[in-house]
Amino acid sequence: MFVTSPRGHPMLVIGSYKYCLHRGKSANLKKIWVCSRSGARKCRASVTTVEDQIVSSKNDHNHY
Numbered sequence: 001m002f003v004t005s006p007r008g009h010p011m012l013v014i015g016s017y018k019y020c021l022h023r024g025k026s027a028n029l030k031k032i033w034v035c036s037r038s039g040a041r042k043c044r045a046s047v048t049t050v051e052d053q054i055v056s057s058k059n060d061h062n063h064y
């Protein structure tokens, strides 16, 4: 589900995991979301959405 963080940033929540919108090459409707722990824990999980529909996900989280 799509939520907005207290700071106003868009976030994607799937189960107990949160994803942040990856800034940079945001080709029109396609969005890349990276795990919110990608920085601190170097988690590589990510989700791709097109028009707010999940089209692919890589849920290899290295944490709980």
Ligand SMILES: [Zn+2]
Residues within 6 Å of the ligand: 017, 035, 036, 037, 038, 043, 044, 045, 060, 061, 062, 063
């Ligand atoms: Zn993760």
